[in-house]
Amino acid sequence: MMHKYPKEQRYTLAILQDIQRKYGYISKESMEKLSVYLDIPISRIYSMATFYKALSLQPKGQNIIKVCDGTACHIRSSIAIIEEIEKLLHIKPGETTMDGLFSIETVNCLGSCAIAPVMVINETYYGKVTPILLREILKGYGGTIDEDR
């Protein structure tokens, strides 16, 4: 995958992004391979991979839920949405469910403040999310939800 890029240091981030897109995370092996290919120390790559929020060192779930906690969404109680997801899927932001189906992340603004609170699953936007709506949405992705709650 990285061989389509020239062996230059400036392509590090682009390659890391490609790896993230394809595998859902940056593994130790891929960092080591990249370090050899670009001839840059692994410590530099590790530094970069931990700096950018878009890059993850842990494998991500099939469906990545991004809940906006920017100012507008925060005021429109995005915290309640995050808490509801935590209850339903038993994971906290930054974590992945045991079945590998979902990951939750909080982000700072999705640029859709008019429909706050906003949530994005993969590439699909959901606006004016309520806890009830949330259950329906998650079911649509095959989420096993504690119905007794």
Add this chain to the structure above:
Amino acid sequence: MDIKIDNKICKVEYGEYLLQVARRNNIYIPTLCHSDALPGQASCRICIVEVIENDSSKVVTSCVYPITKEIEVITNSEKINNMRRTLLMLLSMRVPNHEALSRLMVKYSVPAINRFGIDMNEKCILCGLCVKACEEVGQYAISTVNRGITKKVSTPYQEPSVSCIGCGACASVCPTGAIDIFEKESKRFIWNKTFELMQCTRCEEYFITKEQLDYMNERLGYETEVLLCEKCKKNVVSESFKNIVQNL
């Protein structure tokens, strides 16, 4: 070229750094992250001074400010002292138990503030000197990891680094003694890695790791015949010098 620092006329070469000139002229500017061996860090910011040219003044970090004009510099104006006070206050919030920093706090009478949650064990000011030192040595074993409030200096995955040779350059340049390095008998511990130390053939003191010696030999291109510590090396050289002079 002449410049004026705190009303003292100082001779300078074009492009010299302000801090360098001030130090040469015995003018005190406080620093934390400056190292003569690894200049240009400019991250602690407490070496700020006021530069006056063309009737306007600006605040610059003296450790990385090259002199290109005949300027006037003030190192301790009220404005500078106030800014330094804020910087010291913020640094002390991160590193609460630090001797040199505490001394500066007293010197600049920085008020105690307790509205931040403080980690009393934190010693690192994240100046990055250690990372630079490791790069200069040529090993690149450590780097800054994460960002924002979780930023720290570490080896990848906090695991013992393959490239670390245990030279301790990082710990020796650290202005706040934040890097854990300790020695016990013939072993040195640093960055979660244990190194076997080798003895000086003269005084039998343990002083260098095997990896460090191998790396030095490789860089030098030849093997050192007798392994001598810094102190013994000096003694041997001075003795041989003495002999030469006596035999003249």
